[in-house]
Amino acid sequence: MTTAQRTGLVIDIDVRRDGFRVQAKFEAGREVVALFGPSGAGKTTTLSAIAGLVSPAQGTIAIGETTVFRKGGAGADVNVPARDRRVGYVFQNYALFPHITALKNVAYAYGRAPDAHGKAMRYLEMMGLADFTDRYPDELSGGQQQRVAIARALAREPRILLLDEPFTALDESLRRSLRKELRAICDGMNIPVVLVTHDLSEVLALADRVVVLEQGRVVTEGSPLDVLKRPGAETVSRLVGVENLFEGVVVAASQAEGVTTCDFGGLQMEIPYSPLPHGARVRVGLRAGDIILANPRPVGLSARNTLPGIVRTVARKGFEMEAVVDCGREVRVDLTPRAVESLGIMPGKNVWLVIKTNSCFLIE
Amino acid sequence: MIWDAFLLSLRVTAVATVIILVAGLGLGWLFARARFRGKLLLEVFVALPLVLPPSVVGYYLLRALGSGSPVVEWLHIELLFTWQAAAIASAIVGLPLMVQSARAAIANVDPALENAARTLGSTELGLFWRVTLPLAKRGILAGLVLGAARALGEFGATLMVAGSIPGKTQTMPLAIYDAVQNRQNDVANQMVLLMTALAFFGLWFVRGLESSRRRRPQAESAA
Numbered sequence: 001m002t003t004a005q006r007t008g009l010v011i012d013i014d015v016r017r018d019g020f021r022v023q024a025k026f027e028a029g030r031e032v033v034a035l036f037g038p039s040g041a042g043k044t045t046t047l048s049a050i051a052g053l054v055s056p057a058q059g060t061i062a063i064g065e066t067t068v069f070r071k072g073g074a075g076a077d078v079n080v081p082a083r084d085r086r087v088g089y090v091f092q093n094y095a096l097f098p099h100i101t102a103l104k105n106v107a108y109a110y111g112r113a114p115d116a117h118g119k120a121m122r123y124l125e126m127m128g129l130a131d132f133t134d135r136y137p138d139e140l141s142g143g144q145q146q147r148v149a150i151a152r153a154l155a156r157e158p159r160i161l162l163l164d165e166p167f168t169a170l171d172e173s174l175r176r177s178l179r180k181e182l183r184a185i186c187d188g189m190n191i192p193v194v195l196v197t198h199d200l201s202e203v204l205a206l207a208d209r210v211v212v213l214e215q216g217r218v219v220t221e222g223s224p225l226d227v228l229k230r231p232g233a234e235t236v237s238r239l240v241g242v243e244n245l246f247e248g249v250v251v252a253a254s255q256a257e258g259v260t261t262c263d264f265g266g267l268q269m270e271i272p273y274s275p276l277p278h279g280a281r282v283r284v285g286l287r288a289g290d291i292i293l294a295n296p297r298p299v300g301l302s303a304r305n306t307l308p309g310i311v312r313t314v315a316r317k318g319f320e321m322e323a324v325v326d327c328g329r330e331v332r333v334d335l336t337p338r339a340v341e342s343l344g345i346m347p348g349k350n351v352w353l354v355i356k357t358n359s360c361f362l363i364e
Numbered sequence: 365m366i367w368d369a370f371l372l373s374l375r376v377t378a379v380a381t382v383i384i385l386v387a388g389l390g391l392g393w394l395f396a397r398a399r400f401r402g403k404l405l406l407e408v409f410v411a412l413p414l415v416l417p418p419s420v421v422g423y424y425l426l427r428a429l430g431s432g433s434p435v436v437e438w439l440h441i442e443l444l445f446t447w448q449a450a451a452i453a454s455a456i457v458g459l460p461l462m463v464q465s466a467r468a469a470i471a472n473v474d475p476a477l478e479n480a481a482r483t484l485g486s487t488e489l490g491l492f493w494r495v496t497l498p499l500a501k502r503g504i505l506a507g508l509v510l511g512a513a514r515a516l517g518e519f520g521a522t523l524m525v526a527g528s529i530p531g532k533t534q535t536m537p538l539a540i541y542d543a544v545q546n547r548q549n550d551v552a553n554q555m556v557l558l559m560t561a562l563a564f565f566g567l568w569f570v571r572g573l574e575s576s577r578r579r580r581p582q583a584e585s586a587a
Contacts, residue, residue, distance in 0.1 A: 048479075051479075051482075051483050052482070052483075053479050053482060053483070081482075082479075082482040082483055083482055083483075083484075083485045083486055083487060084485075085483070087483050088483075089479075089480065089483040091476050091479070091480055092476075093476070095474070095476040095477050095479070095480040096480075097477060097480070097481075097495060098477075098499070099498045099499055108481070108484050108486075108494070109484045109485060111485060111486075111490075152480075152484070153483075156483070156484060156485070
């Protein structure tokens, strides 16, 4: 029996639904696991199966020590109904009951229990909503609705928390602050949390581990940085759209000039200004398609980063070519076959990498 | 005669309305949420009385409730020419209006809300009662009023299965016809006015349901 079986989630399912199939197999301890992938990959279907809202054709699902679903395996079939699974589910767009107040939404989890409202009140207070208990969902802002939804899911005293795209309905500035709040809540709960998202920055900000789904299958899994950096994880880099990921430190920042200079192990680059202190650790993403190769060294460019390097490999990638250039560390660059030919790009050739400041983006 | 007919009409309509409410909710839910073989066939079957001449519906009912039918042969229940038969006829003719309205109202409730209720520990009946029904309430009420009004006005099918026995099965629509046949114009006038008033307020109520906004003031975009 693995650790996850004792404390978290073990899932190995095959769901068939309207001519589309999801085969998901992974485990989660008492940690935040992100289910990451493009829309239609089967992320929400997987959550629904854990919650008992969708029945897999076969497989097993265990939450903590309880097997809540088993079909086609060893032992008798099991299918615990959704109402008995004690799963906290924060739905996409929250699914708050529009006809009852915030307090009654949260108290719903307690049915007709005598102290339902008192208990619900505690969760609303915990989420900082003590003053909004009598508001109806449409009288709350997006961020407040999200918090009511989380309070309602927690009021269930769940054994696992499922979050389906909890931030999509919110604007960018709100996302950042709520992300921190959510991370703190997850840390305080000591139960497995499964987060569905197609947003890389959410994975990096919230998840301990990431499971990448594509077309109904698990493509890869691991720690977020490992998965992003793992060489040859083509699907991942395509999903993510970031082929180059650098880790380094801030060496200078100038708000007036609008740039922050970072050092990536001997390689200095300017990225868009961000109010980070000197010496702060940063992760910067750079798409292979955003880099220009030149030879000889170009002059009179607006691009601020011009770095010398040597081509290591050139390989076909679909209709394009991908060159790996060594400039102190390896950088992947996408090129058209015509550009490769006219510039004479081949292993061993000296080239200059030209990178716009604005193509470098800080991953938080 | 007027009051006999009026009270009988109320009784027939009340019983028909209860049948319409229960059967209409069940069928409306089934058509909105369930998937099963023969669903389309059942939907068409339930809607048929809406387009069939009432005398045709009445004829079928006559065969279904008359001698030789299972109801009489096995259950020994004789319903023909009783007010109960009139109630059944009225319910069947009024039912499609309720089913259509209830189906649309229930289908309009976001299934995610029902799923949320399931994950929060609700039974199917519990979530129907606490989530689906309150959210579909207006459409269901509107359908019920339309169905009840149609039941109140039932003439053809009722005549076929219950006859027009004064004081026993003669409801208002039948009594009006009788009054006109017997040239009792003032009786007819009074009953026609009564029926018109009932219909008027029924429609007024439905129209009010359709256009009423929630009375709660909308919050100015809270942030």
